[in-house]
Amino acid sequence: MRRFTQSALAGLIISSVATPLLAANTVTFSESEKATITSHGPWPPKMTPDPSNRVSGNKSAIAFGRELFRSRFLSASRRHSCVTCHKPNRAYTDGLARSTGVSMVDRNTISLANLRLNRWYGWDGGSDNLWAQSIRPILDPREMNATPALIAKRLRNDAPFSRGYQAIFKSSPSVDDAGQIIVNLGKALAAYQETIVTPRTAFDEFRDALAKSDEQETSQYPVAARRGLKIFIGKGKCGLCHLGPNFTNGEFDDAGIPYFKASGGIDKGRFGGIQKLKKSPHTLLGRFNDNPRRASGIATRHVTRSHQSWGQFRVPSLRNVINTAPYMHDGSLPTLTDVVRHYSNLNEERLHLDGRGLLRRLDLTDPEIVDLVAFLETL
Template sequence: MRGAWASIAVIGVGASALGLARGGAGPTWGHQVDRASTGDAPEFTEIEIRRILQHEWRAIPPDPTNRFADDPRAAHFGQYLFFDTRFSANGQVSCATCHDPAKGFADGLPLGKGLAELTRHSMTLWNVGRNRWFFWDGRIDTLWAQALQPFENAMEMGTNRVRVVRQIASDPVLREAYEALFGSLPGGEAMSQFPPDARPVPDDPDHPHHKAWESMPEENREAVNHAFVNLGKAIAAYERRIVSRNAPFDRFVEGLRTGDAALRQALTPQQQQGLRLFIGQANCRLCHFGPDFTDHEFHNNGVPPLRKGLPQDAGRFDGIGRLRSDPFRAESSYSDDPTGPVAQRAGFLARTPESWGQFRTPTLRNIGQTGPYMHQGQFETLEDVVEFYSTLQGQVRIGHHQETILTALNLSTEEKADLVAFLKSLTGEPLPERLLLRPDDPRWLGD
């Protein structure tokens, strides 16, 4: 930010603003409560209440780029694919490997691990249907295109689109489930012409997969791409059902909105004190706002790399370049709305030096379940995160343009505990058990 709002700190699971430093030039909202003399919940001012209500839960919006986004048949098929390890090179990795329901749809590791260790922390999937950009660097602009990337990443699932489509076509049950949704796959004669393994590898034209891909007739490549995209759209339909709602915070908000005193007791006095810090003195809401507590944008928070040294990950700077070259982006022919507002967003992006080292602001929904935190899992606990932004100890400054100057919040011991208590109040109700496991059958048999 500029001018008076110059002292910004950053929080979250990755790279997003925690708030204005104590003593900064920005305004403070409401009166201060003397914690030494009272354990009561604070009385929120009208301004504070308006700010709190801006975080009120709202439904996940539709995805016009995916006409199957809210089709229950597609979600069922996508759920089956999400948990199926057969599509990985070693038969042991699935989407659920890095997005385990038992671990908050993350994996509990500092760095994700598929076939090999990755370079970034696995992001949670809670409320992922509301995202504008995907991955820490925002290199993808639709959920269905994001779902395709791990298949062909050598460190994740290590397979390729032709092999995946062949696997679907060769399994009678999977083929039936697919064709009931999307229509016919390429027939047996056409499939016999496909190489066993092929995918585009534009950065390595001598790669065997790339040579095999280039040897395929254009109509066969298009047939594979459309089938591959349909699998991504089915997985996305399932992931849109991974929704966190009805947390203690949500019940408290309903109490504020309706005047129901009983619902306002959903947050403890300590959690309410933390909420006041969040929207006021710490100003976490600067980047963590709205129903998912995120601005869905990118920031450089100065957190030191997991394995020390200077930052080497360009983050958003590289992500914008990769998005522009992605053949499955929202404006492509594979999108169901290639000229709509989602498709137009990427055209407004500017790839500037300031974007070097920036990472996406993650949701704070269910944050108590999704540690460790930051884009490399640098902090094991929420207490560690809040402590860092209270002191900025170990902060790394680099020579690239940074959008903010981070200033320590200098929180007291009680304030840090209050803030952590509030963050834990953002954990919603568990999903139905039926959404947490692979279905017995990929075919839709009705509710």
């Protein structure tokens, strides 16, 4: 009898606690919210070969590029490779705030995935195509510190790499000039990197189920993530910049991160990126673009520096973001909770708003922060 009373009492307590919990557990989305959520897919999207790179999608070039990516052949001291900073088992990053090759660079290593979806490359968009972006670290004195002449000489003297090169580019490195050789190696590296695509995630399953109104399937998606998603597309306004299947508009913005370099001085961000672009021989406007119509260079021709581009950085994709810590262009935020707290406590005066005002201090509660992070973790 006594036992019965106790368990009845326990049942009473559970049900009185369970009712409000249950209410909080049901997250529903309006038709317009559903449309927004659906716009973050489908995944993976169709990725076509890069018309500016004649070996894009070519199997031998992909294999050759993969070997180059892992080899120390491209660094002056033969001590560094692309893998030094882009480690395949760390989502092609290095886990450091600012990465180090020959010496420390100013920025955080970007994860290499879904690269065919980019319009611009690098935190500052200093390249308008993937092969140019792949040449940059080879020549940067702080990263691999090589020169086109050094790499050309090495290639001519290396029988296996030389044969690989000749088979793909149908010309011998002994007749090609150093400028052409470095571009071709960049194109093989690009062909390989284009094959790195992030897999489907719990979010993608939810998104597809929601599009089909499959309630059985949508209920598999964690409730905290659903609440976080509601904040992401709602009062967080995250989707204003992190939009579409790759969770980025592909352009540049100021998210209120200071832009001082560790070495002192200021990181000009997009402003500096446009300067680099205008000076580079390796853009879609130049002679190394293999697309005879050069149509893909229109954005580059029209891009102009403005005061607003100072201190702007590329809006990063949020796919696989759980695996790419630390965050932001300078790696200054160690965890996703730190990122969400940053947006929540945003110092609006620090922003270069110039009247756009997309970002506002959000003042999220602690449970809301937990939910938003739970959502980001499902990407």
